[in-house]
Amino acid sequence: MLAAEIPGATKRRGDLDAAAAIRLSEWLRGYRPIQGIPDELFDPTGRPREYWLNFLGDLAEYTPDELKSRFSLATRHIRDTGVSHRVYGEENERSWPLSPVPLIIGHREWAQIAAGVEQRARLMEELLRDIYGDGRLVADGAIPAAALTGSPDFIRAMRGVAPPGGRYLQLYAADLGRGPDGRWWVLGDRTQAPSGAGYELENRLVLSRAYPNLYNAMNVERLAPFFAALRKGLAQAAERKDPRICLLTPGPYSETYFEQAHLARYLGFLLVEGDDLVVRDGRAYVRTIAGLKRVDVILRRVDADFVDPLELNSASRLGVPGLLEAIRVGGVAVLNMPGSGVLESKALLGFLPKLCRRLLGEELKMPNVATWWCGQPSERARVERDPDLAIGPAFNVQQPDEFLTKPRLVGDLSAEERKELFSRLDDRPCDFVGQEVVRLSTTPVLRDGRLEPAPFVLRVFVAATPDGYCVMPGGFCRTSDFPDVRAISMGAGARTADVWVITEKPVERVTLLANKDDVKVRRIMGQLPSRAADNLFWLGRYLERAEATLRLVRSLCTSLMDSEAAIHGAGETLVRLEELLIAWGALDEDAAGRRALDAARDALHDLKAFGSVIYLVRAARRTAASMRERLSPDFWTLLLNLESGLVDPARHLLSEADALQQVESALQSLAALSGLAQENMNRSAGWRFLDMGRRLERGINTCRFTRALSHEAATTDDLDLLLDLADSQITYRARYLVGLSLTPVLDMVMLDPFNTRSLAFQIVTLAEHLSSLPSLLEDGMMEEPANILLTLSSEVKTQSAADLNAAKMRKLELALMRLSDAVAARYFLQGANAVPTIKLAGLA
Structure with a gap:
């Protein structure tokens, strides 16, 4: 069947070539909608919708291999950037399951959907205003009291509390499906803390990359205006003109943590956990490296029962003690307001038509599933x-x-x-x-090159803005791999699809860029939350520790190779090398005396050894995962590649050459991560803490290596190994032509400020970082980290290599450890009792 023979195909843009027409014909002939169930591909008369034919026709112009290649390249972004979700009750994350075919909706039909969900958002706002305000609906019998108070989401403590900013709902969402008559029905309301908007951003990014020409030709409505409106609405809830807005997350083990981090990065909000916030004198503050900074608005993704352990769930570790009191006195706007989740109760669904007529004076435009309480x-x-x-x-x-x-x-x-x-x-x-039993309508999906119907649920978002309500032109679509489902969650057998709202005219390209006159230029260091600084600091330490372990393992591997480099292969040097790995935690004590190859394998791959390379890299990845909003996609990709390159379930089969190849590849990945941080990260406080972690760890490692290998009876092998571990072989050979000698090796590794791997260089760099960080003290006295570092710097500068012994090196190592503790105590404000060292009055 050619394009002209396909019903409705004559309205397609242009003509298809023969191969594309055949593919399109095969897709349509093989498509079998479920009997009695509405399908998005076909209109009520059974003819394919024009915009679906336009899309499928353009898609058919790609050969099967090209289509697969395009989508694979685009979805590589999902793996590389760690786009993921977590199924409730599971420990591990799952990769994001995206369909290559979007859900397409015409603009006329979308206008009806938008009108229905916008009305529903207004209704929900008025309901909350009465439930937590005058209570006339219960008093007049319009709502039975038990239908409200029976819900665990009804927060009695919020009765009579006027919402700071004037709104209860900042973001509302409705789950939709087509009813048997083809009309859209509401399957459920999302008023607690709606999720999915950030995932829709990712879906759009991936599909627009896969089919850029097709995406632009289809005139798909852009998402950026909705998020700009959401941001303006949140800013309006604050008292100050230039507010500080935070997104409160349950943490990295949340089912949708990636989405929360992505939204925070996209909207420019601080991503915070409960421990990052503190309430003092009726106001909320975020713990930063510059002390406590006032928070004006909190967009919460923590369920209401967990937001304040003082007044609600006392077992909660996700909330902020005293937050409800801060809301009462107007010290912070928390959106959606705690207690708004009561409207998600199915007990209320049967009352909504009458309530809409009473509160809005309108008939409910979009009905919900018939429900009897x-x-x-x-x-x-x-x-x-x-x-x-x-x-x-x-x-x-x-x-x-x-x-x-x-x-x-x-x-x-x-x-x-x-x-x-x-x-x-x-x-x-x-x-x-x-x-009534809900049977979901279907939308086309591609499976193994065939077009098949899949049941779906569409979540549509509405944001309150200064100019009224704004509906996202698109939404979060979930499809099922099974032909007959009554509900869909992101568990087994569920996928997601981008949602394209098609217009008849070309769509203006818009972004979140603000008017230049609306933004005040600023260059500040103190916005970094303490938890983020802590994580960046330890990310740097884990990466540096992994590199040091890799250098130790490389020395083990080269000791087994038949080459001139194999000078550490026997004797006391090899024993010391193994002792270092045991002390490092990369090997257990039973490893002493084992074959060097076995020791190298374990130091690389033993998941139970806290000092092994794979353990450290996974610790780095977990730490990075808790602050994804602060790391670039390239950084995350390199980190995932580093981990995947070290996973080897059959490590007992690794030869010396295989192990060495893994070590070299891992060292190259670490070098790339280091280069990315140096060249691509803004020189803000976050970069400084990442680099401080690396410098401190490198300094400590250098002291340990030098103590172990530069004793009075040190051999040429010992000194050569020390230069290897300190990555200073080339520099030493260029400077000294007489061969290895203890004193010059000590000077280069420990005291030379021009050697980027020496202890002295790390101290100089640490001093530069500390001098650039904000100070809390107002009395002119030196803070503890700077005090320790000044003493340490003086000792290194005045130290002679000839007089440097193990005791002095141990003293320097302990000083670095004290510096690490002092940095943590000063900048990483932790716990409910952490207070700033200056008065709260005047905190910005």
Whole structure:
């Protein structure tokens, strides 16, 4: 079948070549929508929609290999940047599962969707204003009190509290699907802390890279205006003109932590955890390296019950003690307001049509799934006698109870299960609702070169702005790998798709760039949160420690190779090398006397050894994962490549050459990471803490290596190994032509300020970093890190290499350790009792 023979294909832009027309024809002939279920590819008359034919026709012009290659190259971005999600209850992250085919919606239909969710957002705002304000709806019987107070998301402490900034909901989302009649229906409301907007950004980035020409030709609505509006709305909630906005995350083990980090980076917000914030005198502050800085607005991604352990869940480690009191007195705007999650309860769905007429004076434009709350006798009786209804929880709960966490179709239950369900229903009818069974509509997906229908859920976002409500022109779409589902979560068998809203005219390209007159130029160092500084500092230390271990392992490997480099292969030098690895934690004590190859393998790959290379690299990756918003995609890619290159489940099969090759590759990756940090990172406080961690670790390692290998009875092999570990062989050979000698080796490795690997150079660099960091003291006295470093610098500058012995080197090493502790105590403010060293008054 040629393009002209395909129903509706005559409206496609241009003509397809023969091969593309055949591929398009095969896709359409092989596509089998589920009977009785609406499908996005076909309109109600059964003809393909024009914009879907346009897209599929353009897609068919790629050969199968080219299509696969294009999408593979684009999705490599997902792996390289660590785009991921975590399924609830699982420890490991999963790579982001993106479909190569977007969900496409025409602009006329989208206008109806946008109008429906915008009205629903206004309704939700008015509902919250009454629930936590006058309470007229309950008093007049429009809402049963138990339908609200039965929800764990109803926060009684927020009754009567006016929201700082004037709004309860800053971001609202609705999960949508098509009903049997083809109309869009609301499957659920998201008012607590809606997720998915950041993932939609990533989906758009990947697909626009895969098909750039097709994307532009289709006139797809851009997402940037929505996020600009969201940012303006958050800024409006603050008292100050230039507010500090934070995104409060549950932490790196959150199911959607990547999305939170990505949003914070994209919008320019500080990503903070509960321990990063502190409340003093009714105001919220973020702990930074420059002390406490006032926070004006918090966009929360922590559920309300966990935001304040003083007044809510006392077991919470995710929140901020005293945060609710700060909200009460207007000291900080927290959005969405704690307690807004009560509107996610399915118990309220049946009341919304009447409530819309009462509060907005309008009919509800977009209905939700028919729902009956069993807290009312007549509704309960209807649910009990209708076996085709699904009985599910009325409220959101996290307890491990299958009857209160997912809907159950009565007809699918065994007699014993049905008896238990109705017993629970008799005991606490308010905890249950009955709902019509939702059968999701379908959208095309590509599987193994074939076009197939997949059930989907579309999440649409609405942001409150100074100019009203703004609907994201697109959304977060989840598709299922199974043909018949009643709900979709990002677990097994679920994928995600970009959402393209198509217009008839070319779309103006817009960004988040602000007007030049609206932005005040600034160059500041003190915005870095203490936790981020701590993580950057330890990221630097882990990477440097991994490099030092790799150099030790390389020396072991070269000792086994038949070459001139094999001068450490036997005798006391090899023993000292193994002792260093044992003291390092890369080998266990039983490794002494084993074959050097076995020791090298274990030092590279033993996951149980806290000093092994793979252990250190994974520690670096975990540390980096907790601050993704501060690391470039290139940095993250290099770090993942470094880890993947070290994973070797069959390490017992590694030869000396294989082990050496792994070591060399890992050292090259570390060199690339170091170069990226030096050349691409802004010279702000974050870079300084990353480099300080490396310099401190390198200084400590140099002291340890030198103490072990530069004793009075040191051999030529010992000194040669020391120069190898300090990466100073070339410099020494160029400077000294008489061969190896203890005193000049000591001077070069420990005291030479011009050698970038020496202890002296690390101290000079550390002094430069400290002098550039903000000071907290106002009395003119020197702070403790600077005090320690000044003493250390004086000792190194006045030290003679001929007089340098093990005791003095140990003293220098201990001084570096004290400096590390002093830096942590000064800059990494931790714990609820951490206070700044200057008064809170006047803190910006």
